[in-house]
Amino acid sequence: MVIDFHLDRGSGVATYLQLVHQVKHALRLGLLAPGDRLPTAKEVVGKLAINPNTVLKAYRELEREGLVAGKPGLGTFVQRSLGGASFADRTRLRGELGDWLTACRAAGLDAEDVRALFSSALLDAFREETA
Secondary structure (H helix, E strand, O other): OOOOOOOOOOOOOOHHHHHHHHHHHHHHOOOOOOOOEEOOHHHHHHHHOOOHHHHHHHHHHHHHOOOEEEEOOOEEEEOOOOOOOOHHHHHHHHHHHHHHHHHHHHOOOOHHHHHHHHHHHHHHHHHHHHO
16 A cells, blocks of 8 residues: 655644654555555655755655664565554544544544544543553
């Protein structure tokens, strides 16, 4: 799979970090796997109209973290994935989460209500894990 980068210019997050976060997100969701090639800096620059050094900085950061490796003349390739669940488990859990979100909307919650509820439950779940 080839990742399709996008930017939120109003987010306040540095452009290179947005690229890093998107790669990590794709790795966690299983959308990118070891051996997959990331778009070339030239391809990303052409799509997003950003400085090539920004793309290279993002790729260097991912390389420093051991997630990708550059192969001269060939491109930048994913070395390892993130997340512990299998693709099937992630797919099932995403479906269950979708059902939960539908129930939240039916109960009259808006996006901010759901975000607050989810954040609270997430903190509780992982607080118990580390306690």
